[in-house]
Amino acid sequence: MLKLEGVSKRYPEAGEVLSDVGFHLARGEMAFLTGRSGAGKSTLLKLIAMMEWCSRGKIFFDGQNISRVGEWRIPFLRRKLGLIFQDYKLLNDRTVFDNVALPLIVSGVNHQEVPRRVRAALDKVGLLGKEKKYPLALSGGEQQRVGIARAIVNKPSLILADEPTGNLDPDLSAEIMAMFAEFTQVGVSLLIATHDIELINSLHYRVLVLHRGRLLEAGDGDD
């Protein structure tokens, strides 16, 4: 599903942020990406989300090399990705329904199908009935779940989450992780960047540790 080979990223100002990173994430696999602040977690996610380009190496997603791809193809590849952010990145002047519907509208889904799929996604994250609310009227946990609903509404094959539980209390975090685990059951792969060690330790998933731009541990987390 996702395969990185010798990926490096160098910024003119900051030098090499990632060096020779390589791993493979299978279909339906969930993995944590961890490391200290500045270890390169966010950069790695940006490379996979095609928000940045790697200086060396190759990234394969769904069998395609996305490290070198024409600008015009990016939108179509992004539709197969679900992105979840620490700060949710919701549109606060739009209702929950409109926020979740955005990826469907953007990819030209039949308008009769949109409400059904939005409701299905909201049902999945337990927010059915809040379609007409505005994001700022919801709690942090609820807003994050709107973000998750938006990420899954387009049936992505890979979900990238950047500190999805960063602003949530442990109970809510556990709830969201349980939700993610459910997604793997239907063949979705997830890569979750977090520095919440307790959370990682409480679950038995593969852990990728970044240290100063290098991947230290790519083994299975089930010890």
Added chain:
Amino acid sequence: MIKPARKGRAPFWRRMQDRGHAYLLNHAHSLFSSLGRLSRSPFNTSMTILVLSTIVAMAGGFYIAVANLQLLTGNLKGTNQISLFLQESVSENAALKLAEQLRRREDMQDVKLITKKQAFEEFKQHSGFADALKILDFNPLPHVLQLTPKSQTDSAEQANALTAEFRQWPQVYFVQVDMQWIARLQAIMQLVDSGVKMAAGLLALAVTFIAGNTIRLELQNRQDEVYISKLVGATQAFIQRPFLYAGFWLGFISGLFGWFIITVELYLLQGPVERLASLYEGGFGLRFMNFREFLGLLLASTTASLVGAWLVLNYQLRQLKPQ
């Protein structure tokens, strides 16, 4: 429910049909939602539209003013008469003979003799100088031959050749070509016309930049939306669309208002112009914009604004990269 999208769920044509439908729907939605968005910041929008429609009204006003002046000067065409003022020593008989001689010429259509006496009477009646003329014990006016050359072209060459010929004649004191001032006026009109075209070009450029700047501000206000749309897979075309439609509306509405301003101004000018025309015994009425000109104004203003929006989007959207 979140199974990865699988191909071939529905027949190909069915999916294409759905897609086409969604595409059209998206266009229609952008068209009206961009209008709605403009109306949600009424102050900014009305300021912009006011500025734009003033510019449109200036450009269109210049145009219609020139069109009216051309109508006015156009009526003067074909009066290319040549007046021969004869020497004082030429008698009435000699003048009559000269007129006869000219009438036989092939290149003359009409020759009219205004004798000293006729001219004096006419002058007394029409000029209001009757009392002053009474003081004079002689008639200072010469005989005049009014010639209308045959070919009614306004070719200056022909007129010049005739003038040169008549100047050689000993009986002729002075040759006056009535066409000359018309030719000059028409040359001036041409100059004014090109000047107005240039001004219209500059004003169109102003519309382009003002609309572009408005769209730029709108883009800045909606940066988040652009970022997030890009992140969930929106194409450049999708992101551009509502902004382009906003540019379209700005230009279109300004075109309408601009036309309205011009029409109101023409109505206000109509009275004074008619009063002036009546003083000159002319039946001149102001010409308003016709339907084609109205459409042209609307099209020009919409195009200029749309181009402005397009330029800004092409430049700015490249700068806006998701973080």
